[in-house]
Amino acid sequence: MKILESTINIDVRFSETDAMGVVWHGNYLKYFEDGRERFGIKYGVEYLDIYKEGYFTPIVKSEINHKSTINYGEKILVKVILEKHYAAKIIFRYEVLNLTTNKIAAIGSTTQVFMNVQDRTLELIKPEFYENWEKNQNWKEA
């Protein structure tokens, strides 16, 4: 069995730095999103796949803990791990590694829910397509 995780290398944009000379803290949520999208491609659960099944998966909670800074010109890697649980939620954990300094830049998490595209109501149980997707993964607790 495996942990469901993926990694992505990201080049920091100059526009993402701020006047302290480091990446502005809010931009980490863009890196988390890059990580989620790579995860979606790797495991066949991209936003557009989910949308075709009739669902949005809006973020309802996000958290970032900063451990060290990222300067312009430094290379980073974002690791994304899907948490295993029973609620109708998608919970990812993130690790942002600064490859240049070899330090953890940040850790964090996001929680998404399933929202019906038709009437924009919340799904209280996991949609069937997602249950099936989970079953098809040979997945152990992260």
Next chain:
Amino acid sequence: MKILESTINIDVRFSETDAMGVVWHGNYLKYFEDGRERFGIKYGVEYLDIYKEGYFTPIVKSEINHKSTINYGEKILVKVILEKHYAAKIIFRYEVLNLTTNKIAAIGSTTQVFMNVQDRTLELIKPEFYENWEKNQNWKEA
């Protein structure tokens, strides 16, 4: 008769600065947008008003000329002037004034077209509602 223009005061966000310590050049397009929205409120042609008439007005061209920098903590004012012309276009000119240094930070312009919301096709003549709006302004050449 009058020139159709409006002004808006903007507080520069810390997140809008870059590692050179000044506002990142691309963020000026956000200030232009703030200016356009204020213009829309002042003259009754907001995006949502236009949308209710059945049109989007996407930007098809934008230009920025930078004259001096804006530092974090400096106050700016954006002046927006609507150009008078006959094509089915909305052309705005902009002046970004740094109120702290009393220097022009940038000038620029944007061109918008009318796109039908239904089929996303381009309108080749000015929509009637917009012709009427123009007639109701006591408007001289800017």
Next chain:
Amino acid sequence: MKILESTINIDVRFSETDAMGVVWHGNYLKYFEDGRERFGIKYGVEYLDIYKEGYFTPIVKSEINHKSTINYGEKILVKVILEKHYAAKIIFRYEVLNLTTNKIAAIGSTTQVFMNVQDRTLELIKPEFYENWEKNQNWKEA
């Protein structure tokens, strides 16, 4: 005695919405920053004031809990409350109110630390200027 809090009205930018038609979740950190800056102006502890004292106050943690969406054209109000505590940290709590729907859009918090501008080291006790600022507020627990 009083709670240290401030509020700011914000106009949502079109560029802050996403393809779901609502404000992209990460942009709430910009609204939090707008709220913090207004707080700084109200109470005389702006970033630049703190910088003159020899300190940066980088964000080391942030959290957002989304309760409802914000659409383009809706008006919002951000309320910022400073938490009272003894560590060398600045902890703000936030409430983003959608004035158009009269619903809470999000709540959240950020934690900042004091970093010496000279050598970029962390301060383990509150800097004197900040202790003095706190004493000058007639402040009760929020």
Next chain:
Amino acid sequence: MKILESTINIDVRFSETDAMGVVWHGNYLKYFEDGRERFGIKYGVEYLDIYKEGYFTPIVKSEINHKSTINYGEKILVKVILEKHYAAKIIFRYEVLNLTTNKIAAIGSTTQVFMNVQDRTLELIKPEFYENWEKNQNWKEA
């Protein structure tokens, strides 16, 4: 002899779309920046290389012409071409190709100047290091 050009593939971020469901026009300047950085890596003239020589190269002019839209999920490619000329300026032309629709999404250009890091004054002639870099390219008119 050759044209100095480079290309980069970019995945559009969800956060870069707007409520019209397409990439917000201002974000193209980020794609241009991605293109410039790739060019810098390819030809050994990255921002940080230039900085070590004692110069910033701020953008003083930018222009974008939009030809078609980019939707979330579509792949794009940015092509950057350096213009050959005699002034102390760096002028790039850009082409943003939507690989999914096979249409040109936008063309544009940016102009950068050389600014001395020490005193932030403008250089009126090309810095020597840059002259040398140009000579070392076997470069024909683009």
